[in-house]
Amino acid sequence: METGRETGAVGGAAGRDGDGTEDVDVCVVGAGPVGLTLAIALRRLALRVRIVDKAPATKHEARALVLWARAREALDALGVGETLRRHGVELDVVTIHARGRSLGELTTGWTRSAYARPLNIEQHDIERLLCEELAGLGTRVEWNTELTDVKVHEDRAEFTLRHEDGSFESAAAPWIIGCEGTASVVRDRLGIPFEGRRRTGLQVVQGNAHPTWPLVGERGRGHIFLAPHRSLLVFPLPGGGFRFFCFRDDPDPTLTAAPTLGELRDLVADTAGMPDLRLGPTVTPWLNRARFSDRVAARLRRGRGLLAGDAAHAWAPVGGHGMNVGILGAHNLAWKLAAVHHGQAGEQLLDTYSDEQRLLAVRYIREMRFNFMELPLPPLGYRAFTATVPAALARRGFQRKLDLRLSDLGRSHAGGALAWHRPGRPLRPGARAGDRMPDVTVTACPTDPMDPTGPAGPTATRLHAVLGYERWTLVLHAARARPDVLDSLREACALFPAPIRILPVTPWDAAEARRLGHPDDLRLVRPDGYVGLVASLTRPALLHDYLAALAHSGP
Known part of the structure; x- marks a missing residue:
């Protein structure tokens, strides 16, 4: 069911009127x-x-x-996620190298998302x-x-x-x-x-190239090479070849011209410890030298x-x-x-x-500023950091945490003006106000059989597939969606002018139920997929107050 006023379908192209x-x-x-x-x-x-x-x-x-998971989710909500996927290559694993040997592998896809892996495009x-x-x-x-x-x-x-x-x-x-x-x-x-x-002491030399080297050319594999005063990231390109990013010190800040393919080859060969390396041009050639400000x-x-x-x-x-x-x-x-x-x-x-x-x-x-996997380190810092990498990569917990951070799925707006959490209640499972709503596997049940936007009947699906960028979504456990509860929620939403869909869902299993949150709580999800409000189903007045604040004067 949706409450509130629809904004209308996409109109025709904007054009100039007679006066310009x-x-x-x-x-x-x-x-x-x-x-x-x-x-x-x-x-x-x-x-x-x-x-x-x-x-x-x-x-x-x-x-x-690179497009990371959360940006891919955002683009999918706008209807272009699958189009971009078809034109890119998903990065599955990254091998970390130092001193001529592999220190381990960083795998991707640990997070719960339809777009869990980074996309190179x-x-x-x-x-x-x-x-x-x-x-x-x-x-x-x-x-x-x-x-x-x-x-x-x-x-x-x-x-x-x-x-x-x-x-x-x-x-x-x-x-x-x-x-x-x-x-x-x-x-x-x-x-x-x-x-x-301005960021001093750092320049980035980058380019696209086809390498001739002894490494296996798996489509979804990237590499990071660590050396004193530089780090080299190598990621596969959809059209073949690799993008080479070299973060290095800046011994000559007056040098501003784009690097030649020969300079890039020498830098890559020295950092990777491959003196016989050769680089050839790609279909989309690019060579760039850049310095940056924060x-x-x-x-x-x-x-x-x-x-x-x-x-x-x-x-x-x-x-x-x-x-x-x-x-x-x-x-x-x-x-x-x-x-x-x-x-x-x-x-x-x-x-x-x-x-x-x-x-x-x-x-x-x-x-x-603390990303030591990419920032160039002096020799002592390099030796200390690379000594810790093999043990860290061997831990599943480390892999999960790093993947979550890189994916941006753990980024939160908690503490902001739009994040209201139920007062006076102990912490319970599930996303807090300001967090991205987890993409839980659920059985979605429409509250109104005539609702054309909802499923025709109970179906197993990802929660994000039934959220919508054009509306707010009020998510609750179907087991608590009694007629009186739904009536009170409809009443609380009645005067809010934007569309709100009331969505009772049944978690697929016990693990998904914990991710969804306590059965006695509701979660009001913003159009961009973040939780705006967490409140008890017994306190619809809090939902009413939240919506009233939005509609009348802002949060």
Whole structure:
């Protein structure tokens, strides 16, 4: 059963009216993975979107490579998960090497998710596929269109665009979102500081190549080579060959030119201890040398202007999560912006996006400073660290914890304004408020036989398959879904203007029941899959208060 007002189906493509202004709800600036994800999410929530980018077309060079489990789940909720899977290669195992020998293997897929393994897929392929998906929703990227100025007002954002022929256009939209990278014009015009500092003593030399080496070329196997003052990550590419990432010290900061294939070969051969190594070019050639700053915008919203992706936060690619964090931010922002725009929530809901996403970025920057598997270490630190690796990799508990951290499935918004947990109760099994709702295997039972969105009858399924990005979901144990309980829940939800599906489920077995949580508790799941509220079924008033706070003034 669903309660609340529907937002409506995706409408037609936004277009210009006679005076040159845009008949749109949101202008997205920047058509990288984050901007495209955000535009797709907004279109699926019935907002009219204009997306512009000063580049002539999608990039044809390699950049980011890995999609981790939580970002894959977010993209699947937007309808593109399987499309991306078909164009990538899942990483099954990574062998760790040092001093010419293997220290052990790091296996993936320990977490409970339909997308448990990281997916290696080139960024330009992600952008191409997302552009195709967005076009299917009626919106095409306006290339060769550069944002030059923004002014935000109480009810709209006015902005200026420069087109390929040099002409300028003045336009307006209720909202504008900067996703155009670290040199963001939107952020600059909003007057938001980009706080942080440059990372010194670290450069990243990377490229795509076909190696000639003695290692077995299994499709889903990667490698990490550790050496003093450098670490080398080698991951398989979907089209054949490997991406080589070398994090190393920075003996000559004045060297800025891209490396040659010969320089990359020498660096890889020296780090891996393979003097006879040869590297050949791939179909998608790419060689890059980069240095980075660790920066986070002081806030991600100023009135009708918002920031996402690298415009909001950026750091060295240690851990390979920059694109993933940006995609998760787009997934977080879109449903909140749609709720505010449709009058289903107060504008303060957008401030929770800023708070949650900034905290996520700050935590990543802090954690990556202790990622000794990738950061270059001095000889003493290298010897101490590599001495601990074989014993750690031999422990299943270590493998599980590391996989959970890399997957981002354990990331939580606990403690935030949207996370309400039942007061005065001892800790019980199941996700707490702010946590990602576990993808439990359940038997889903519709509360209303006429509900077209629910299953026709009891079926075993993953819980995430019956959640929905276009609605909230109230999850409870079917064994407690008595008629009087359901009536009280419907009453508590009745005045909330956004759709809520009441979903009684039966856990598949005792282990899944523990993951789902105590039978006497309900969990209100946000559209982006995080738990907003945990409350007792005997206290529907808490559910009513939570929804009332969202609808009227924000959390």
